[in-house]
Amino acid sequence: MKKKTKKFNKTLGWLKKKPLAVSISAAVLATAVLLFFLATHAPLTIAELPILLSPSPETETPTLTPTPQYCFERKWGTQGSQDGQFNSPRGIAIDSSGNVYVTDANNRRIQKFTASGGFITKWGSIGTGDGQFGQPSGIAVDSSGNVFVTDTLINERIQKFDSSGTFITKWGSSGNGDGQFSQAFGVAVDSSGNVYVAEQINNRIQKFTSTGGFITKWGSSGTGDGQFNSPMDVAVDPTGNIYVADAGSNRIQKFTASGGFITKWGSVGTGDGQFNFPVGIAVDSSGNVFVVDYQNNRIQKFTSSGAFITKWGSGGSGDGQFNQASDVAVDSSGNVFVADTNNNRIQKFWPCGVPTPTQTSTETPTFTPTSTVTPTLTAAPTFTGPTLTPTNTSTITLTPTRTNTFTPTRTPTVAQPGTGGTITTGSNWLTLLSIFVLLAAGGFAVWVLVRSRK
Numbered sequence: 001m002k003k004k005t006k007k008f009n010k011t012l013g014w015l016k017k018k019p020l021a022v023s024i025s026a027a028v029l030a031t032a033v034l035l036f037f038l039a040t041h042a043p044l045t046i047a048e049l050p051i052l053l054s055p056s057p058e059t060e061t062p063t064l065t066p067t068p069q070y071c072f073e074r075k076w077g078t079q080g081s082q083d084g085q086f087n088s089p090r091g092i093a094i095d096s097s098g099n100v101y102v103t104d105a106n107n108r109r110i111q112k113f114t115a116s117g118g119f120i121t122k123w124g125s126i127g128t129g130d131g132q133f134g135q136p137s138g139i140a141v142d143s144s145g146n147v148f149v150t151d152t153l154i155n156e157r158i159q160k161f162d163s164s165g166t167f168i169t170k171w172g173s174s175g176n177g178d179g180q181f182s183q184a185f186g187v188a189v190d191s192s193g194n195v196y197v198a199e200q201i202n203n204r205i206q207k208f209t210s211t212g213g214f215i216t217k218w219g220s221s222g223t224g225d226g227q228f229n230s231p232m233d234v235a236v237d238p239t240g241n242i243y244v245a246d247a248g249s250n251r252i253q254k255f256t257a258s259g260g261f262i263t264k265w266g267s268v269g270t271g272d273g274q275f276n277f278p279v280g281i282a283v284d285s286s287g288n289v290f291v292v293d294y295q296n297n298r299i300q301k302f303t304s305s306g307a308f309i310t311k312w313g314s315g316g317s318g319d320g321q322f323n324q325a326s327d328v329a330v331d332s333s334g335n336v337f338v339a340d341t342n343n344n345r346i347q348k349f350w351p352c353g354v355p356t357p358t359q360t361s362t363e364t365p366t367f368t369p370t371s372t373v374t375p376t377l378t379a380a381p382t383f384t385g386p387t388l389t390p391t392n393t394s395t396i397t398l399t400p401t402r403t404n405t406f407t408p409t410r411t412p413t414v415a416q417p418g419t420g421g422t423i424t425t426g427s428n429w430l431t432l433l434s435i436f437v438l439l440a441a442g443g444f445a446v447w448v449l450v451r452s453r454k
Helices: 002-017 020-042 046-053 429-454
Strands: 058-060 071-076 090-095 101-106 108-114 119-123 136-141 147-151 157-161 168-173 186-190 193-199 205-206 214-218 231-236 243-244 251-255 261-265 278-283 289-293 297-302 308-312 327-330 336-340 345-352 361-363 369-380 405-415
Touching: 090 147, 090 336, 090 345, 101 136, 108 136, 136 193, 147 186, 186 243, 193 231, 193 243, 205 231, 243 278, 243 289, 251 278, 289 327
Parallel strands: 090 136, 090 327, 136 186, 186 231, 231 278, 278 327
Antiparallel strands: 058 361, 071 345, 090 101, 101 108, 108 119, 136 147, 147 157, 157 168, 186 193, 193 205, 205 214, 231 243, 243 251, 251 261, 278 289, 289 297, 297 308, 327 336, 336 345, 369 405
């Protein structure tokens, strides 16, 4: 017993003389134990090692995936016959300068406004003479600023004016022959000045020169490709393709400039890409198609091939709501103007999309295996405008508001141990390193014991 105590005291004395060796041994052994624990208990990514060693706040900026949306910007008009007032605004068109032309159907006139709703001029009255209207419905403007109007009911003709309302020419009469019309509602002009007219009763599209010379026609009554059931409007894209709002069949049909069928989309219903009597149609400079979904009180936007993009609107008289809107137009900046017929007003929307948040968030990381932060953003236009009550006044209401409310939230998604990008037991460098350090620590301990016995 005394012999063992003597050896222990001798070893302890040697260790006291070698503090550096003792410190190195303890450090190596502690490191080995830590590495072995990490390798067998806590899968982690290499990028997380600095966080484990020295926690510090990190700043993260959410990554957004924009969804095209349109926000209410302004409105103008009330019921009446004064400048800036309407009695069933039916058609709407934009010229290259951004001016807005509206067919004020039951006032039998055309009104012209600035893009912000400022009144510019007006022309027309009830009658059959040049510049008079039975009931103006559709309207289109060519690249030179000439204005084409479908004059229905008692006149059944197309009238052409310059941008200030001076009469230029007219063509058409009641009937079903070439160049004749039966309730011609929609009109469009292509980049070459050719004029396309949609006839509700004759279920066809007619194409004319800018002076009214007949070129071609296509369509008949039915539900087959290239047939129509009350076509209400027509539009032309930048490449010359023709889009028709086939209202009674609750679909959109797309054709070549000569009437060759290309594609179609839509069915009756309230879902995305479905319609309940689509009456108005417009195409922007990128080829996107906007449709007035009359009975569903909304606007739907599609790609040129008919893929649904977005929608907005509901029934009512509030900002961004509609009461059987009839037509839609898009300016060169992508702003959308809607003739909100039974609310006797024009509404303007701008492509607000999903806003990019200006703030960043600072968070102290938590030591959780492989944490991936996925932000979820909810962004939608807030329609909180006043209820519109039609009055017989000449006041033009301009409410320029571009607000969009969104709430960024962060939902962490934690990857399961053993998934890609983690370090797991038995198949990585950390496990091998910990074993190597353990062996080194053991060898060093043996060397210390051997030296202590000498």
